[in-house]
Amino acid sequence: MxxxxxxxxxxxxxxxxxxxxxxxxxxSSITTGRRRPPRGFDRPxxxxxxxxxxxxxxxxxxxxxxxxxxxxxxxLNVFGTPSLKWYDQLIHDPIITGSLFASVEIALVTMxxxxxIGTLLAFGLVRARSRFSRPTDILMLLNLVSPExxxxxxxxxxxxxxxxxxxxxxxxxxxxxxxxxLGHITFSIAYVTIIVRGRLAALNREVExxxxxxxxxxxxxxxLVTLPLLWPAxxxxxxxxxxxxxxxFITSYFTTGVGVEPLPLRIYSMIHFGVTPEINAVGTLMMxxxxxxxxxxxxxxxxQQNARQELAFLAE
Amino acid sequence: MTSNRLWRLLLAPGAIWLLLLFVAPFGVVIxxxxxxxxxxxxxxxxxxPENYQQVFDPIFIPVLxxxxxxxxxxxxxxxxxxxxxxxxIARYGGRFRxxxxxxxxxPWFADYLVRIYAWYVILGNEGVVNGLLQAIGLxxxxxxxxxxxxxxxxxxxxxxxxxxxxLPIYAALERMDPSLIExxxxxxxxxxxxxxxxxxxxxxQGVIAGAVLVGLPAVGDFATAQILGGPNTYMIGNLINxxxxxxxxxxxxxxxTIVLMILLxxxxxxxxxxxxxxxxxxx
Numbered sequence: 001m002x003x004x005x006x007x008x009x010x011x012x013x014x015x016x017x018x019x020x021x022x023x024x025x026x027x028s029s030i031t032t033g034r035r036r037p038p039r040g041f042d043r044p045x046x047x048x049x050x051x052x053x054x055x056x057x058x059x060x061x062x063x064x065x066x067x068x069x070x071x072x073x074x075x076l077n078v079f080g081t082p083s084l085k086w087y088d089q090l091i092h093d094p095i096i097t098g099s100l101f102a103s104v105e106i107a108l109v110t111m112x113x114x115x116x117i118g119t120l121l122a123f124g125l126v127r128a129r130s131r132f133s134r135p136t137d138i139l140m141l142l143n144l145v146s147p148e149x150x151x152x153x154x155x156x157x158x159x160x161x162x163x164x165x166x167x168x169x170x171x172x173x174x175x176x177x178x179x180x181x182l183g184h185i186t187f188s189i190a191y192v193t194i195i196v197r198g199r200l201a202a203l204n205r206e207v208e209x210x211x212x213x214x215x216x217x218x219x220x221x222x223x224l225v226t227l228p229l230l231w232p233a234x235x236x237x238x239x240x241x242x243x244x245x246x247x248x249f250i251t252s253y254f255t256t257g258v259g260v261e262p263l264p265l266r267i268y269s270m271i272h273f274g275v276t277p278e279i280n281a282v283g284t285l286m287m288x289x290x291x292x293x294x295x296x297x298x299x300x301x302x303x304q305q306n307a308r309q310e311l312a313f314l315a316e
Numbered sequence: 317m318t319s320n321r322l323w324r325l326l327l328a329p330g331a332i333w334l335l336l337l338f339v340a341p342f343g344v345v346i347x348x349x350x351x352x353x354x355x356x357x358x359x360x361x362x363x364x365p366e367n368y369q370q371v372f373d374p375i376f377i378p379v380l381x382x383x384x385x386x387x388x389x390x391x392x393x394x395x396x397x398x399x400x401x402x403x404x405i406a407r408y409g410g411r412f413r414x415x416x417x418x419x420x421x422x423p424w425f426a427d428y429l430v431r432i433y434a435w436y437v438i439l440g441n442e443g444v445v446n447g448l449l450q451a452i453g454l455x456x457x458x459x460x461x462x463x464x465x466x467x468x469x470x471x472x473x474x475x476x477x478x479x480x481x482x483l484p485i486y487a488a489l490e491r492m493d494p495s496l497i498e499x500x501x502x503x504x505x506x507x508x509x510x511x512x513x514x515x516x517x518x519x520x521q522g523v524i525a526g527a528v529l530v531g532l533p534a535v536g537d538f539a540t541a542q543i544l545g546g547p548n549t550y551m552i553g554n555l556i557n558x559x560x561x562x563x564x565x566x567x568x569x570x571x572x573t574i575v576l577m578i579l580l581x582x583x584x585x586x587x588x589x590x591x592x593x594x595x596x597x598x599x
Contacts, residue, residue, distance in 0.1 A: 044507065047408070050400040054478070058423045061434030061475070064444055068437065076437050078447065121330030128323035136331045143338050145528070145584060146577070147536025149553045153573045154341030156560060157359070161344050164358075186337040189330055218319065247427045249539060254560070267429050271436070271543060280437070283430035294425045298418060 062287060069280035076277075086281035096282065099266040102177055103246055106262060110184040110245040115238040117185070118192025119230075125193065126200045144190040152254035155183045159255065175257030183255040184248060188241040195240070199233035232300045239297035243290045342577075349570035359566050367571040376555065383552040386466070386541075387534040390473040391481075394530045395523065397474075398481035402522075403515075405482075406489035417486060424479045432543045435472050439463050439544075464546035472540040480529035488522025489515075528587045532580055552576060 068076060072083035090096050124130075125137055143151070159179050166173045203226070211221040249264040256265055263286065270279050349368070351361040370376070405416045423431070438444045439462035446459040462468050496518065500510035516523075538553030552572060559569025 047400050047404045050397060051404040054397055054401045055419065057475070058420065058478070061431060061438060062423050062426050064438055065430060065434045076440065076443055076447070117329045117333055120326040124323055124325075124327030124330070127320075128327055129320055130324045130327060132324070132327055132331060136327055136334070139331070139334045139338065142584075143334060145532055145580075146338075147533055147553075147580065149536040149538060149556055150573055150577050150580075151338065151341070153556060153560060153569065154345045155337065157348050157566070157570065158337070158341035158344045161359075182337060186333065189333060193330065243425055247425070249427075249429050264427060264429050267427070267433070268539070271429070271433055279430075279433060283427060283433065286430060287426040290425050290427065291422060294422065 065280050066284045066287070068277060069284040071277055071280075074277060086277045087285075090278050090281050090285075093278075096263075096266060096278075098260050099263040102260045103263040106177060106181050106184060106252075107242045107245040109181050110188055111238045111242040113181075114185045114188035114241050115192050115234060118189045118237065118241075119196050119234055121189065121193045122196035122200055126197055140190045140193055143187065144194070148187070148248075148250035151187065152183070152251045155179070155186070155251065156254040175255060177256070177260065177262075179255045179257070180252050180262060183251040184245040187248075187251060188245060191241055191244070192234075192237040195237040196230060196233050199230055203229055232303055236297040236300045239293050239300075243293050247286070247290060345570045345573055348567055349574050351567050353566060359570075364567065367567045368575070370568055371571050371575050379550055379552055379555055382466075382550070383535060386470055386473065386549075386551060387531050389470050390477065390534045391527050391531045393470065393474045394478050394481035395526065398478055398526065399485055399523070402482045402485035402489055406486050407494070417483070420482050421479045428476070429539060429543075431475065432472055432540050435468065435475065436463060436543055439468055463544055464549070466545070466549055468544040469541050469549045469551075472544045473534050473537060476537065476540060477530040477534055480533075481526035484525035484529065485519060485522040488519035488525075492518045524587055528583065531583065535580065536576065 068079070069086055070082050070084070071079050072085060073080035121136070121140070125133055125140075156175075159173075159175055159182075163173045163175075207229075208221050208225050211225045212218070216224060247264060248262075249268065252262045252265055253268070256262065261269075263282070267279060267282060270276065270282075347361050348359045350363055350365060351359050352364050354360050372380075401420070405413055405420075409416050436443070440446070441459040441461065441463070443462075445462065449460065492515070496514050497510055500514040505513065536553050538551060538557050541549050541551045541554055542557075556569050556572045556576070558564045559566055559572065
């Protein structure tokens with residue numbers, strides 16, 4: 001029993017480090033699997049069935065919402081004729097379009113600020129030798145696992161206390177879209193840091209040292225060697241953060257003031273008011289947007305892995 | 317050596333941000349939880365520890381128990397349906413493995429509220445399922461009540477967080493050496509014995525990571541219970557929410573938040589203890 005984890009860890013290290021070796025190992029295991037068909041009990045029959053059912057479970061709700069967004073009828077269980085009337089209606093609804101623009105704005109600011117802070121933090125955590133490294137790391141992870149209700153309530157209280165405090169100096173500070181942005185940045189930093197740090201730690205430091213040996217300045221090596229290798233991870237994390245901010249409900253819920261509300265909050269009020277096919281249309285639009293962005297991020301991430309393989313190859 | 321100073325400097329913005337907007341807010345929550353309110357309901361600081369007594373008031377015990385039951389139920393359900401899927405993809409996914417994993421996570425990126433609302437569309441009294449039942453002439457009238465039941469809420473929670481169970485288990489299965497299973501078979505283990513003695517212990521880290529990633533947010537969730545549930549599916553998140561937004565008593569909400577945070581921290585400590593070497597893949 002006690003030996004097993006060690007064997008595993010050794011095995012995983014072999015797979016993790018040289019990325020080139022990994023695909024080779026995978027294909028060989030697949031081919032042997034094909035050559036020697038699994039014995040009867042190798043693959044229990046329920047496995048493919050459960051998997052298929054789970055995929056249906058995961059996709060059915062999304063497809064249903066999309067399908068009914070094109071329904072000419074108000075009904076949620078009778079489909080009339082295909083129509084775009086709910087989309088037309090929402091484009092001409094100034095409250096919804098206002099919320100949409102507010103959400104995009106919030107997500108953009110959140111993306112830029114948290115990507116910068118998160119990337120800096122990743123560099124600091126990987127490269128600095130400091131007694132603050134570990135506490136900062138733990139702080140970041142704690143932030144990542146805290147339920148949003150808890151952080152949301154905490155932000156709500158700190159913002160209203162700060163508002164009362166600043167009022168003494170004649171400064172107006174209340175809940176607004178600004179506080180929403182502050183809240184979103186707070187939960188986003190950790191995601192950027194973890195993604196960028198993963199890449200940074202995997203990066204071969206020798207390549208940067210080689211650049212320095214070849215006469216590059218510190219800044220030059222960073223600009224010409226390190227950052228180009230990190231860009232895909234940074235952009236991918238930025239896109240992820242954009243999507244999470246754009247979709248966020250709970251933190252926004254606690255930090256929004258009166259006035260224009262972010263789109264998820266608008267949807268929440270609409271659901272409270274009653275189910276209308278307009279929600280299906282908004283939901284479908286949001287899904288198309290976020291899933292397109294996520295796929296872009298994923299494409300970048302895969303390209304990044306290829307780039308890393310090339311680099312590992314050069315290093316050898 | 318000057319470069320170390322530069323790297324240390326880069327820690328500062330993130331650390332300061334988290335101190336100001338993550339740590340300090342908790343100080344305020346603690347302060348509010350011990351305070352009271354003035355005549356217009358604004359928090360006033362003071363020393364009123366009875367706010368914490370109220371958390372364990374018999375009136376609220378059902379809410380706490382229900383929250384725990386929903387979170388545990390959600391985690392177990394995610395495990396029971398997530399493990400086979402992770403296993404199927406890791407072992408038999410072949411070259412489609414990455415694609416299948418992307419497909420698992422993709423629905424999660426649809427808007428959180430829209431996903432919950434989608435279940436309302438499907439299960440509601442005038443929803444898709446009742447419509448279908450009516451169409452085939454089965455039990456359509458009166459409609460079957462799915463929403464406002466604990467099943468709808470737990471089903472919604474499972475839907476919300478299932479990918480977070482599948483991903484770490486998948487990562488653990490992928491890291492595991494398949495020849496270990498072969499060895500189990502060579503030693504004449506039945507598939508069940510092999511699973512129990514080889515695969516399960518080798519992937520327990522992934523399971524624990526998944527349980528944390530599903531369980532923690534499930535405990536704090538309130539929108540799912542709000543939309544798919546009713547008064548009889550009230551969770552601690554709803555109770556906290558009411559204290560701050562629906563004319564409740566903020567100090568009590570703050571006390572609830574602190575108690576929730578302490579319970580979750582205990583779970584986290586347990587997790588960190590059992591996962592001696594948390595790897596990047598599990599996060």
